[in-house]
Amino acid sequence: MEGTKDDAAFTAYTTQFLEALWKEDPDRATQTGYHKYDSLLIVPTDGSRQHLFKFAGAQADSLAKYTPATLSDANKIDYQLIQNELQKIQWRTQTLKDYEWDPSSYNVIGTFAYILNEHYAPLDKRLRNFYERMANIPAYYKEAQKQIKNPVPELTSLAADQLNGGVSVLEKDFADSLKKTKIPEATQKLMLARAKVSADAIKGFATWLTNLKSVKPRSFRLGRELYQDKFKFDIQSALTPQQVFNAAVSRKKYLHREMAKLSRELWPKYFGKADMPKDTLALIGRVIDTLSAKHVKPEDFQSAIEKQIPKLVAFVKEKDLLTLDPSKPLVVRREPAYMAGVAGASVSSPGPYDKGGNTYFNVGSLSGWASARAESYLREYNQYILQILCIHEAIPGHYTQLVYSNKAPSLVKSVLQNGAMIEGWAVYTEEMMLNAGYGNNEPEMRLMWYKWNLRSVCNTILDYSVHTANMSKEQAINLLTREAFQQQAEAEGKWKRVSVSSVQLTSYYTGYKEITDLRDAYQKKLADKYKLKEFNEKFLGYGSAPVKMIRELMLEKKQ
Numbered sequence: 172m173e174g175t176k177d178d179a180a181f182t183a184y185t186t187q188f189l190e191a192l193w194k195e196d197p198d199r200a201t202q203t204g205y206h207k208y209d210s211l212l213i214v215p216t217d218g219s220r221q222h223l224f225k226f227a228g229a230q231a232d233s234l235a236k237y238t239p240a241t242l243s244d245a246n247k248i249d250y251q252l253i254q255n256e257l258q259k260i261q262w263r264t265q266t267l268k269d270y271e272w273d274p275s276s277y278n279v280i281g282t283f284a285y286i287l288n289e290h291y292a293p294l295d296k297r298l299r300n301f302y303e304r305m306a307n308i309p310a311y312y313k314e315a316q317k318q319i320k321n322p323v324p325e326l327t328s329l330a331a332d333q334l335n336g337g338v339s340v341l342e343k344d345f346a347d348s349l350k351k352t353k354i355p356e357a358t359q360k361l362m363l364a365r366a367k368v369s370a371d372a373i374k375g376f377a378t379w380l381t382n383l384k385s386v387k388p389r390s391f392r393l394g395r396e397l398y399q400d401k402f403k404f405d406i407q408s409a410l411t412p413q414q415v416f417n418a419a420v421s422r423k424k425y426l427h428r429e430m431a432k433l434s435r436e437l438w439p440k441y442f443g444k445a446d447m448p449k450d451t452l453a454l455i456g457r458v459i460d461t462l463s464a465k466h467v468k469p470e471d472f473q474s475a476i477e478k479q480i481p482k483l484v485a486f487v488k489e490k491d492l493l494t495l496d497p498s499k500p501l502v503v504r505r506e507p508a509y510m511a512g513v514a515g516a517s518v519s520s521p522g523p524y525d526k527g528g529n530t531y532f533n534v535g536s537l538s539g540w541a542s543a544r545a546e547s548y549l550r551e552y553n554q555y556i557l558q559i560l561c562i563h564e565a566i567p568g569h570y571t572q573l574v575y576s577n578k579a580p581s582l583v584k585s586v587l588q589n590g591a592m593i594e595g596w597a598v599y600t601e602e603m604m605l606n607a608g609y610g611n612n613e614p615e616m617r618l619m620w621y622k623w624n625l626r627s628v629c630n631t632i633l634d635y636s637v638h639t640a641n642m643s644k645e646q647a648i649n650l651l652t653r654e655a656f657q658q659q660a661e662a663e664g665k666w667k668r669v670s671v672s673s674v675q676l677t678s679y680y681t682g683y684k685e686i687t688d689l690r691d692a693y694q695k696k697l698a699d700k701y702k703l704k705e706f707n708e709k710f711l712g713y714g715s716a717p718v719k720m721i722r723e724l725m726l727e728k729k730q
């Protein structure tokens with residue numbers, strides 16, 4: 172029940188908590204759309220880290236004054252999200268200690284780029300904050316050098332690449348933007364001088380990283396214990412990583428079996444009387460390869476995606492899968508210049524402090540791509556996968572979830588949103604659409620979805636095996652190319668990603684599995700009263716919360 176005395180007090184507490192969090196972490200504040208601290212850059216000293224640690228402890232004490240049982244469902248979730256966040260801050264500073272071994276955590280450029288590119292305030296004002304914020308950059312990197320000890324080589328070269336690649340934001344983009352303002356000449360000169368000093372500090376740090384000779388470098392593999400902790404804080408699943416890994420391994424077997432069946436069924440249609448490969452994986456690979464040739468021309472890529480949206484809306488309505496809010500249409504746009512380079516499609520949503528803003532479906536163009544690169548990309552995003560991509564990103568995937576999430580009016584859930592729930596929902600809807608008959612129940616569509624699904628499944632297997640066991644690069648590439656039917660280039664890219672990140676790659680499959688399990692349990696509980704639409708809407712109504720918390724509330728016995 173909303174509106175009790177305890178709820179009112181708790182809501183007041185959450186407001187104070189977020190205010191304090193932003194002051195503690197101005198970078199995160201800016202990128203969340205909270206701009207009071209845009210001009211601040213905190214130097215990462217031992218002292219500032221101690222301060223953050225104490226902040227988490229003090230907030231945990233304040234939080235402990237509330238009793239979750241007396242709060243509304245929405246506040247119960249917020250309570251647990253804040254608790255998780257505070258524990259995570261303490262764990263990071265005391266146990267993970269990535270400030271010592273991950274040089275890529277010292278990248279100030281992202282926030283500067285955000286201030287330049289997002290039009291939340293007049294340009295003059297944003298540039299003045301940019302200028303103020305640069306003041307601490309030399310001290311920041313001097314301190315970063317002191318903090319780093321035996322860094323992970325992969326993260327060291329990633330950091331150097333990112334800094335060298337991004338420094339143009341300060342060296343060039345800032346100057347270009349200044350020209351568009353009426354800031355007096357003399358002031359501009361000062362501003363540009365500081366940008367030069369700042370860029371030099373960033374490049375100096377990158378050079379220092381490149382020349383760093385570490386005697387005993389830390390392995391990029393996180394190790395079992397840290398992995399378990401990180402999984403607990405980031406994924407917030409009811410399952411352990413080992414359980415998720417086991418489930419992924421059996422899911423892979425299931426998918427291979429089903430894919431083999433479909434491939435045998437499709438073989439005569441595409442290969443006539445030719446002999447079928449005896450090896451099952453080779454058979455599936457051949458059929459997938461042939462189906463991948465069905466793709467649009469490079470110049471039609473954007474319009475093909477645009478044309479999908481109304482079809483998806485019509486299908487969701489026709490099958491009554493969930494209610495789409497007609498007052499919040501999705502704005503399809505060509506990918507803005509500063510995002511260019513990432514082809515395909517993505518959704519960019521207004522931040523939690525700007526819920527009225529537009530949500531965009533950014534569609535990239537392949538113009539200017541070399542023909543071999545475009546061909547390989549288009550084979551990957553063939554006629555079938557392109558439709559699945561639109562389901563995943565837009566309707567009823569990420570975009571639809573976001574509209575529901577914005578109606579659950581909790582800033583805490585927007586700020587501390589659960590990535591596994593968000594990705595899991597998008598994957599869950601792909602299967603839901605196919606199960607409702609999307610794509611005319613064509614076996615080709617189902618086979619290609621299985622391949623797509625295998626990607627999430629293998630991401631989980633890969634991440635866990637690499638970080639907690641000792642999976643080698645060769646084994647990893649073999650898993651991805653042979654068992655998940657990926658191209659060599661894609662597999663190489665995935666290896667790179669898993670060697671500079673951990674846990675995040677498991678979010679897609681974990682979220683998907685937990686949502687599917689919850690739906691089955693909910694169906695069982697409601698028996699003949701169960702309706703898929705009611706499940707979907709109720710589930711989304713809780714906002715971007717961890718599935719395990721939604722599960723507790725949805726399966727709770729009615730008093």
Ligand code: ZN
Nearest residue numbers: 464466546550
């Ligand atoms: Zn082709």
Ligand code: ZN
Nearest residue numbers: 563569594597
């Ligand atoms: Zn996604």
